[in-house]
Amino acid sequence: MSTSINLAVIPGDGIGQEVVAQGLKVLTAVLPQDVKLETKEYDLGAQRWHRTGETLPDAELEALRHHDAILLGAIGDPSVPSGVLERGLLLKLRFAFDHFINLRPSKLFPNTATPLAGRPEIDFVVVREGTEGPYTGNGGSLRTGTPAEVATEVSLNTAYGVERVVRDAYERANARPRKKLTLVHKNNVLVYAGHLWKNTFDTVGKEYPEVTTDYLHVDAATIFFVTQPDRFDVIVTDNLFGDILTDLAAAVTGGIGLAASGNINPTGAFPSMFEPVHGSAPDIAGTGKADPTATILSVALLLRHLGYETQAARIEDAVSADLAERDGTFRSTDAIGDALAARVAG
Amino acid sequence: MSTSINLAVIPGDGIGQEVVAQGLKVLTAVLPQDVKLETKEYDLGAQRWHRTGETLPDAELEALRHHDAILLGAIGDPSVPSGVLERGLLLKLRFAFDHFINLRPSKLFPNTATPLAGRPEIDFVVVREGTEGPYTGNGGSLRTGTPAEVATEVSLNTAYGVERVVRDAYERANARPRKKLTLVHKNNVLVYAGHLWKNTFDTVGKEYPEVTTDYLHVDAATIFFVTQPDRFDVIVTDNLFGDILTDLAAAVTGGIGLAASGNINPTGAFPSMFEPVHGSAPDIAGTGKADPTATILSVALLLRHLGYETQAARIEDAVSADLAERDGTFRSTDAIGDALAARVAG
Numbered sequence: 001m002s003t004s005i006n007l008a009v010i011p012g013d014g015i016g017q018e019v020v021a022q023g024l025k026v027l028t029a030v031l032p033q034d035v036k037l038e039t040k041e042y043d044l045g046a047q048r049w050h051r052t053g054e055t056l057p058d059a060e061l062e063a064l065r066h067h068d069a070i071l072l073g074a075i076g077d078p079s080v081p082s083g084v085l086e087r088g089l090l091l092k093l094r095f096a097f098d099h100f101i102n103l104r105p106s107k108l109f110p111n112t113a114t115p116l117a118g119r120p121e122i123d124f125v126v127v128r129e130g131t132e133g134p135y136t137g138n139g140g141s142l143r144t145g146t147p148a149e150v151a152t153e154v155s156l157n158t159a160y161g162v163e164r165v166v167r168d169a170y171e172r173a174n175a176r177p178r179k180k181l182t183l184v185h186k187n188n189v190l191v192y193a194g195h196l197w198k199n200t201f202d203t204v205g206k207e208y209p210e211v212t213t214d215y216l217h218v219d220a221a222t223i224f225f226v227t228q229p230d231r232f233d234v235i236v237t238d239n240l241f242g243d244i245l246t247d248l249a250a251a252v253t254g255g256i257g258l259a260a261s262g263n264i265n266p267t268g269a270f271p272s273m274f275e276p277v278h279g280s281a282p283d284i285a286g287t288g289k290a291d292p293t294a295t296i297l298s299v300a301l302l303l304r305h306l307g308y309e310t311q312a313a314r315i316e317d318a319v320s321a322d323l324a325e326r327d328g329t330f331r332s333t334d335a336i337g338d339a340l341a342a343r344v345a346g
Numbered sequence: 347m348s349t350s351i352n353l354a355v356i357p358g359d360g361i362g363q364e365v366v367a368q369g370l371k372v373l374t375a376v377l378p379q380d381v382k383l384e385t386k387e388y389d390l391g392a393q394r395w396h397r398t399g400e401t402l403p404d405a406e407l408e409a410l411r412h413h414d415a416i417l418l419g420a421i422g423d424p425s426v427p428s429g430v431l432e433r434g435l436l437l438k439l440r441f442a443f444d445h446f447i448n449l450r451p452s453k454l455f456p457n458t459a460t461p462l463a464g465r466p467e468i469d470f471v472v473v474r475e476g477t478e479g480p481y482t483g484n485g486g487s488l489r490t491g492t493p494a495e496v497a498t499e500v501s502l503n504t505a506y507g508v509e510r511v512v513r514d515a516y517e518r519a520n521a522r523p524r525k526k527l528t529l530v531h532k533n534n535v536l537v538y539a540g541h542l543w544k545n546t547f548d549t550v551g552k553e554y555p556e557v558t559t560d561y562l563h564v565d566a567a568t569i570f571f572v573t574q575p576d577r578f579d580v581i582v583t584d585n586l587f588g589d590i591l592t593d594l595a596a597a598v599t600g601g602i603g604l605a606a607s608g609n610i611n612p613t614g615a616f617p618s619m620f621e622p623v624h625g626s627a628p629d630i631a632g633t634g635k636a637d638p639t640a641t642i643l644s645v646a647l648l649l650r651h652l653g654y655e656t657q658a659a660r661i662e663d664a665v666s667a668d669l670a671e672r673d674g675t676f677r678s679t680d681a682i683g684d685a686l687a688a689r690v691a692g
């Protein structure tokens with residue numbers, strides 16, 4: 001825990017701007033007086049791309065590298081071809097800074113709307129691999145645009161990459177009261193990658209005798225997410241399955257407006273990056289309807305990562321208390337930010 | 347519509363045996379007197395593999411090829427290494443018989459338990475590609491079992507394969523009252539395959555001006571499956587996304603005990619194969635707890651495929667009526683089969 005935080009801020013597109021402002025508001029309110037917070041904003045995203053054709057130039061990547069952490073709002077706009085900003089900016093950051101832990105906690109807070117009948121207890125965390133799988137950009141197409149086209153996507157998995165994320169997940173499971181870890185894959189079809197994952201999971205597991213383990217195919221996992229979400233404690237899975245499962249997890253725990261995430265490099269070699277799971281939602285940008293809670297909870301993950309556990313917990317408690325008291329009347333992005341800033345400052 | 351049906355039956359493993367027996371019972375009951383039903387059972391699955399080491403020998407593949415259709419129960423057992431039967435038998439059949447349409451209707455029947463609050467209207471069909479994507483077995487591993495292991499899985503997509511499934515989905519959407527087709531992919535990350543799918547979807551769509559179209563990333567689609575399933579009419583997607591989405595669809599429409607599927611080759615060049623979406627459920631095999639309804643609904647798909655529309659609809663109506671009258675008391679596999687056979691015979 002340092003006495004200063006040098007934070008990079010990438011508001012990005014759409015509601016990204018609005019939610020990040022609230023995240024910073026709460027961050028400022030929660031930090032002890034003697035911690036110096038410096039922020040530097042980076043103008044990256046759709047507008048920048050339209051203006052200059054750039055997604056993430058080397059100089060900015062290099063500058064970002066020297067921050068303690070990065071807070072990101074949302075990236076993407078329908079005016080930009082699909083994939084350009086995702087691959088050229090968001091995934092570029094995750095890969096360049098070796099964010100191999102994509103941490104996505106899912107908790108059903110009191111008094112929040114879940115589409116599930118009976119309001120099951122939900123409190124699990126998905127440890128999604130962040131630097132491999134089908135996300136490496138390893139694909140191509142031949143005879144593109146003709147009736148003879150062939151397009152491939154390659155999922156790359158290494159023992160190096162799988163072992164470190166699996167180990168991290170065991171550590172997290174071991175530190176939680178229920179000590180349960182579920183591997184999700186599809187090893188009955190993706191047999192090569194599946195074998196590597198399962199084998200690593202079993203081998204590393206020997207070092208954690210107190211952790212109960214379980215394996216589920218990804219298709220079966222989606223069933224349990226809606227029928228028995230309380231069976232999960234920590235889940236470890238690959239980049240693509242983690243992407244899919246965490247959106248579903250967000251949906252069953254009150255929606256994407258509450259889902260936080262951290263793109264973490266636990267070694268500290270590079271700055272980690274924190275962002276809400278939701279996208280830029282251009283349809284509601286500027287209306288004040290965006291819920292900044294996911295970003296504010298991402299700030300809590302950021303603080304925890306930097307060693308400010310007390311402050312992280314204070315934000316999470318504030319969100320819990322705030323949600324418990326929400327009565328369904330509309331509150332703007334700004335009003336929610338104000339309410340949470342007031343609570344954490346207390 | 348022929349006046350005889352020469353059906354291959356692969357009961358398979360676990361509850362496969364039990365549910366297939368009920369499927370055949372209902373099939374026999376629903377068929378007009380003058381239609382001659384011949385069935386031949388194939389001993390394939392875990393027991394066969396343990397006995398002989400074989401999953402699907404060439405001679406049996408060749409024999410299967412001459413049937414009008416195949417009814418399959420379930421494949422898989424924990425005593426067999428993951429992937430052996432899936433790849434060596436189930437997927438081998440789907441690929442050998444070029445089952446490029448994996449048809450999976452999802453309907454929330456009256457009076458069935460859904461985990462979703464508020465019981466939304468659900469009535470959609472997923473047209474899952476069945477012969478390409480990450481299911482082709484195109485992967486490998488290097489330095490297997492060492493800390494330097496690299497494992498790959500390749501998703502293969504061809505214009506030939508994508509175009510035919512997309513066209514089939516447009517035809518199905520066009521024939522339904524709502525005429526809506528949603529493409530699900532992840533084209534912001536899997537840009538090569540995603541481009542082929544989206545481009546094909548847009549191009550073929552020009553021939554179906556009455557069909558309303560929509561595109562969703564697979565992660566976002568899972569959200570709508572639980573928050574707004576009534577927005578879907580027909581969905582077309584790749585082999586892996588279709589696998590994941592249809593288990594989730596089954597979960598929200600009353601569970602895997604009701605989910606039917608057809609592995610269809612619409613050209614008639616090879617026999618199509620019909621099977622419940624569920625697995626072999628070894629934990630309940632032999633207990634009489636397996637719900638045969640998914641298999642019986644798969645028989646309806648089989649009949650429709652062979653031109654027996656009246657009989658197919660009669661089975662579906664019988665299931666609807668039967669579910670509407672179920673009062674929650676336990677009924678065995680056999681009792682459900684008897685009840686449905688009695689209804690369709692009427």
Ligand SMILES: CC(C)[C@H](C(=O)O)[C@@H](O)C(=O)O
Pocket residue numbers: 086090091243277534535565
């Ligand atoms: C925008 C997209 C590239 C991204 C992903 O697929 O990882 C998003 O869905 C997420 O989950 O953060």
Ligand SMILES: CC(C)[C@H](C(=O)O)[C@@H](O)C(=O)O
Pocket residue numbers: 188189219432436437589623
């Ligand atoms: C058993 C497995 C190979 C299969 C698949 O992945 O297609 C199953 O999950 C299904 O959906 O029919």
